[in-house]
Amino acid sequence: MSRSYVAVPDDVFPTTWQVRNGRARRRVTVPDFATALALVVAIGAAAEEHDHHPDIWFGWGYLEISCHTHATGGLTDADLALVTAVERILAARW
Numbered sequence: 001m002s003r004s005y006v007a008v009p010d011d012v013f014p015t016t017w018q019v020r021n022g023r024a025r026r027r028v029t030v031p032d033f034a035t036a037l038a039l040v041v042a043i044g045a046a047a048e049e050h051d052h053h054p055d056i057w058f059g060w061g062y063l064e065i066s067c068h069t070h071a072t073g074g075l076t077d078a079d080l081a082l083v084t085a086v087e088r089i090l091a092a093r094w
Contacts, residue, residue: 005069005072005076005077006077008079008080010075013083022068022074023066023068023075024067024075025064025065026064026065026083026086027062027063028062028063028065028090029061031061032060032061033059033060033061036058036061036062037058039063039089039093040058040063042093043056043085043089044056046082046085049085050082050085052069052078052079054066054067054082054086065086067082
């Protein structure tokens with residue numbers, strides 16, 4: 001079964017996210033590696049729940065999340081839902 005996606009305009013994404021070239025990206029500064037790793041795990045769990053998986057880079061003191069829909073090459077409702085979930089995680093834990 002294939003999933004259908006609905007394209008969304010760039011301006012509906014939170015201003016904490018940089019939207020360019022069909023991707024939404026956010027960099028987060030954290031106090032240490034353990035915090036970055038904990039956030040990556042929490043975001044990974046949300047990605048599994050949404051069946052939509054971002055690219056994540058992290059290291060000591062930072063993590064960077066990038067969302068887009070591979071099937072469309074742009075931003076869709078699935079990205080907006082995941083970005084919203086990530087924002088909730090960051091608000092609750094950070």
